[in-house]
Amino acid sequence: MIEFKNVSKIYVTGTEAVHNATFTIEKGEFAFLVGTSGSGKSTLIKLILKEEEASRGNIIINGKDITYLRQKRVPYLRRSMGVVFQDFRLLPDKTVYDNVAFAMHIVRATPKHIRRQVPMVLSLVGLSNKAKMYPNELSGGEQQRVALARALVNNPSMIIADEPTGNLDPETAWDIMNLLNEINARGTTVVMATHAKDIVNKMKKRVIQIDKGVIIRDDKRGGYSSEV
Amino acid sequence: MIREVDIVVKFNSFTYLISEGIKNVLKNKKASMASLVTMICAMIMFGVFFVLGENANHVVEQVSSSQGIEVFIVNEATDEEINKLESDIWSLGDKIATVTFVSKQEALESMKEQLGSDSDLLDIYEGDNNIFPASFIVTLSDLSYSAEVEQQIWEMDNVKDITSSDQTIDTLIKIANGVKIAIGVIFVFLIIIAITIISNTIKLSVHARRKEISIMKYVGATNGFIRGPFIIEGILIGIVSSALTLLILGTGYDIIIEKIGNSSVLQVMGIQLLQFSDMLQVITIVFLALGIGIGVIGSSISMKKYLEV
Numbered sequence: 001m002i003e004f005k006n007v008s009k010i011y012v013t014g015t016e017a018v019h020n021a022t023f024t025i026e027k028g029e030f031a032f033l034v035g036t037s038g039s040g041k042s043t044l045i046k047l048i049l050k051e052e053e054a055s056r057g058n059i060i061i062n063g064k065d066i067t068y069l070r071q072k073r074v075p076y077l078r079r080s081m082g083v084v085f086q087d088f089r090l091l092p093d094k095t096v097y098d099n100v101a102f103a104m105h106i107v108r109a110t111p112k113h114i115r116r117q118v119p120m121v122l123s124l125v126g127l128s129n130k131a132k133m134y135p136n137e138l139s140g141g142e143q144q145r146v147a148l149a150r151a152l153v154n155n156p157s158m159i160i161a162d163e164p165t166g167n168l169d170p171e172t173a174w175d176i177m178n179l180l181n182e183i184n185a186r187g188t189t190v191v192m193a194t195h196a197k198d199i200v201n202k203m204k205k206r207v208i209q210i211d212k213g214v215i216i217r218d219d220k221r222g223g224y225s226s227e228v
Numbered sequence: 229m230i231r232e233v234d235i236v237v238k239f240n241s242f243t244y245l246i247s248e249g250i251k252n253v254l255k256n257k258k259a260s261m262a263s264l265v266t267m268i269c270a271m272i273m274f275g276v277f278f279v280l281g282e283n284a285n286h287v288v289e290q291v292s293s294s295q296g297i298e299v300f301i302v303n304e305a306t307d308e309e310i311n312k313l314e315s316d317i318w319s320l321g322d323k324i325a326t327v328t329f330v331s332k333q334e335a336l337e338s339m340k341e342q343l344g345s346d347s348d349l350l351d352i353y354e355g356d357n358n359i360f361p362a363s364f365i366v367t368l369s370d371l372s373y374s375a376e377v378e379q380q381i382w383e384m385d386n387v388k389d390i391t392s393s394d395q396t397i398d399t400l401i402k403i404a405n406g407v408k409i410a411i412g413v414i415f416v417f418l419i420i421i422a423i424t425i426i427s428n429t430i431k432l433s434v435h436a437r438r439k440e441i442s443i444m445k446y447v448g449a450t451n452g453f454i455r456g457p458f459i460i461e462g463i464l465i466g467i468v469s470s471a472l473t474l475l476i477l478g479t480g481y482d483i484i485i486e487k488i489g490n491s492s493v494l495q496v497m498g499i500q501l502l503q504f505s506d507m508l509q510v511i512t513i514v515f516l517a518l519g520i521g522i523g524v525i526g527s528s529i530s531m532k533k534y535l536e537v
Contacts, residue, residue, distance in 0.1 A: 049446070079448035089443050105244050106449040150447070
């Protein structure tokens with residue numbers, strides 16, 4: 001599903017954010033990327049999204065080597081992934097429904113398909129009754145659920161979440177984690193960058209730890225740090 | 229997958245793009261209004277010169293068709309020689325528009341006509357006493373050839389005299405050419421101004437929606453899809469300002485023409501100015517092409533920076 005082969009990323013400033021990273025995340029897996037800020041987590045996410053180009057090595061996604069993917073093809077790569085961010089990134093002037101439908105317009109779905117699919121994902125994230133509300137009328141947890149619904153609506157094969165609980169209180173954070181777990185149970189691969197220790201420790205999922213750009217640990221069922 | 233589905237999908241996203249484009253304009257009211265007004269000013273300026281130029285051309289055409297070169301033929305010339313002269317004149321090629329033979333009798337008649345009630349004064353010249361020479365009235369395809377053609381005709385046989393275009397025509401030609409150059413210069417300026425205005429407006433609009441654009445990129449929107457609404461916004465501004473300019477220009481022109489058109493000077497000269505409807509087609513095409521072209525170019529320029537995510 002996601003395969004990194006000796007990938008390094010050196011920014012134009014000269015800093016090496018990722019050094020010789022090699023790992024494979026299989027289809028249907030749930031993997032945490034952990035590390036302190038500045039460790040290279042975000043760069044890994046950006047490399048998967050093809051927001052940044054690898055300086056060395058190969059990145060293979062869904063069996064396709066995207067290292068030399070043409071810029072024009074990038075949108076189609078991204079359609080196979082649902083992305084969730086720490087800051088939700090919802091459109092404030094669109095309702096919950098439209099925020100989700102928007103992602104379907106972009107992939108040129110038919111109105112009929114949109115009308116069927118959007119209520120379905122909204123009920124999946126438990127927001128059916130808030131479809132007509134605007135993001136500023138929702139709590140942080142609800143906003144993140146909208147973002148999750150938007151990420152899911154086009155049936156991506158994987159969810160890439162960059163600190164999705166970073167702006168949420170612990171309780172709401174668990175709501176989101178349970179949702180992600182449920183989504184994963186339905187067969188969607190989940191890759192989540194985080195530094196929420198207790199979440200990682202309790203979930204007992206795969207943990208890939210990165211420090212100063214180097215992958216220092218890859219546990220099949222690990223905790224946030226190796227001491228646990 | 230299937231072609232039919234593709235077409236439906238394309239149509240759906242097209243209506244989506246249009247509605248998003250309209251939303252852009254409405255959301256961006258102040259900037260859209262400002263660019264609309266500036267565009268209209270620029271287009272009116274161009275329109276005024278365009279209208280002047282068309283009229284100048286029209287006047288030159290009228291004058292040149294009425295004022296040909298008159299080539300008088302020597303009295304001794306035989307019919308054969310006259311025919312030869314005519315074909316010689318025709319042989320000057322494209323420069324010649326028409327050649328009309330005026331016989332001695334016709335020349336007399338026309339002189340009588342001019343004298344009106346005093347025409348019987350000329351009765352003594354009837355028949356063999358006719359002193360009026362036969363002539364060819366030669367009109368040119370373009371008045372600027374007149375000096376050249378005159379000289380070439382002088383070199384032909386049996387030519388007695390030539391009367392030709394006077395200085396008024398030269399002046400008219402100069403004015404018409406001057407206006408043409410002015411139109412060209414203003415046209416270039418208009419394009420530059422309009423592209424700057426529209427691309428600036430779109431830049432504001434893009435800036436206001438930059439968050440949305442970055443989300444679109446993450447969800448997998450193609451650049452073309454993202455660009456669509458903004459290009460439509462540019463085109464809309466172009467079309468609306470063209471339409472308003474046409475309206476303003478047309479109304480203003482008709483009012484002015486009514487005042488000037490009846491002036492005695494023009495009537496004496498037998499000159500008619502163009503009606504706005506005569507130019508409507510050309511102006512509409514020029515303005516729409518301008519509006520749409522500039523809309524596309526202006527918005528493409530301003531989008532570049534924001535599409536690199």
